[in-house]
Each structure stands twice: as structure tokens, then as C-alpha cells.
Amino acid sequence: MTTPTRVAAGLLSALVAVGGLTACSGGGDGGGSKKAESWSDTGANAKELLDGTSGIEVSLSTGDDPGTDYLSSASGTIVADPPAFEGTVAGRVSGFEASSIDVVSVDGTLWIKAPILGWTDQYQPADLCAPDPATLLDPTTGVSTVLTSSTDVKAGESERGGTDNKEVFHTYTGTATGDSIRAILPCAEGDDFEATYRLDDEGYLRTARLTGVFFKDSEPLTYTIDVTKYDVTKDVSAPK
Numbered sequence: 001m002t003t004p005t006r007v008a009a010g011l012l013s014a015l016v017a018v019g020g021l022t023a024c025s026g027g028g029d030g031g032g033s034k035k036a037e038s039w040s041d042t043g044a045n046a047k048e049l050l051d052g053t054s055g056i057e058v059s060l061s062t063g064d065d066p067g068t069d070y071l072s073s074a075s076g077t078i079v080a081d082p083p084a085f086e087g088t089v090a091g092r093v094s095g096f097e098a099s100s101i102d103v104v105s106v107d108g109t110l111w112i113k114a115p116i117l118g119w120t121d122q123y124q125p126a127d128l129c130a131p132d133p134a135t136l137l138d139p140t141t142g143v144s145t146v147l148t149s150s151t152d153v154k155a156g157e158s159e160r161g162g163t164d165n166k167e168v169f170h171t172y173t174g175t176a177t178g179d180s181i182r183a184i185l186p187c188a189e190g191d192d193f194e195a196t197y198r199l200d201d202e203g204y205l206r207t208a209r210l211t212g213v214f215f216k217d218s219e220p221l222t223y224t225i226d227v228t229k230y231d232v233t234k235d236v237s238a239p240k
Contacts, residue, residue, distance in 0.1 A: 039153035051139035055232035066218035083134040084236035105134035
């Protein structure tokens with residue numbers, strides 16, 4: 001694998017390591033129940049809302065530097081039916097910094113736009129110890145089950161945010177289990193991940209903050225993950 005392609009492929013693997021969890025957070029434009037009394041109810045409701053969406057727009061970032069290869073930021077769109085993903089990633093792989101690496105997954109094929117080399121489908125998810133990012137919204141095998149498997153989740157204080165600080169969010173803190181994350185990313189290192197979830201009054205997850213060891217031989221780091229839109233529809237095509 002050439003260095004430019006290794007950088008692109010490595011960042012894609014990191015995207016799925018953490019971006020796979022981005023589907024656990026989000027903001028909705030549709031309906032849903034109000035704040036539930038227990039996380040068992042709240043998590044199940046948020047999973048149902050996530051499983052029912054046509055697609056989501058997500059972004060993530062970290063201000064931490066774990067001192068090894070890592071994903072610094074990512075953004076993109078995941079479409080549920082037919083499964084597809086389109087987005088960009090940035091970070092460090094093999095000591096090389098890279099930004100605005102384009103990634104597309106459609107019709108079961110993963111495409112990476114490697115620096116200098118252009119689009120390639122040579123490296124598929126199995127080569128990267130990662131699932132196909134297009135399938136992350138699958139209600140049975142995707143990431144929504146991380147919500148319902150989170151443990152020791154406790155309600156915190158409500159806080160204001162959103163546009164003009166007009167929205168009220170309800171915070172919950174707990175643990176995302178290492179096993180639930182490894183079901184998505186087999187190479188995840190941590191045994192558990194500290195999690196803070198913010199939900200709106202309609203039951204949608206708007207933000208997730210996750211702290212743990214995501215990458216091999218790295219220090220723990222915290223990602224802030226936002227879903228900026230639910231019910232997204234988008235035609236994603238293979239690059240030409």
C-alpha cells in the first residue's frame with residue numbers, strides 16, 4: 001500500500017471506529033416522546049427514532065492528541081435505504097497529517113480518494129478492521145444497539161443550547177461497553193468508554209461525548225459527536 005493510500009485507508013478505519021458511533025447521537029426534526037423516566041425507556045426510544053430515520057448528517061471532532069495515529073475530525077451523510085455513505089475525514093496516519101479525505105460507500109463498494117492517486121476501491125472494510133460505513137444505520141447490525149447496551153446511565157441536569165440557546169437538552173452519563181463497540185469495530189482497545197448523551201425534548205440524541213481508548217497504542221481521547229440533521233434523503237453515487 002502506498003503512503004498516500006495508507007493515509008486515506010487508515011483514516012477511514014478511524015472514521016468507522018468513532019464515526020460508527022456518531023449514529024448514536026443526533027438531532028431530530030420529527031416527533032418523538034418526551035424525556036423518559038429511565039434510560040431503559042429513553043435509550044429504547046432513541047434507538048427507535050434512529051432506526052426509523054431515512055438518513056443522518058453527522059460530524060465529530062476532538063481537541064486531544066493521543067500521540068499516535070488518530071482521527072481528528074470527520075463529517076458526512078449516512079443513508080439508510082439503500083445503504084450509502086458520503087463524507088470526509090482528517091487526522092494522522094503513520095506520522096502523516098491529512099485532511100479532507102473523501103470517502104464514498106455505495107452498492108456494497110467502498111471508495112477512498114487517496115492523495116495524488118485519486119479514487120480507489122482497492123481497500124475494502126475487511127482490510128481495515130472495520131464495517132462498511134454505509135451499513136451503520138442497520139437496526140439489527142448497526143450502531144443503535146450501543147444506546148440500549150449502555151450501562152449505569154444516570155440522568156443529569158438539563159441545559160440550554162441550539163440556535164439562540166432556545167432549546168432544552170437533557171443530559172445522561174454512563175458507560176458504553178467495550179463489547180458493544182467491538183461489535184462495530186473489532187479492533188477497539190478499550191474495555192469501556194465514558195459516555196455523555198444529550199437528548200432534546202422529543203427524545204432524539206443531539207450530542208454524544210465519548211472517552212476511551214479507540215486506537216491501538218494510544219492514550220484515551222474524547223470525541224464530541226453531533227448529528228446535525230435527521231430524516232436526510234440523498235442520492236449517493238460511485239465516483240467516476
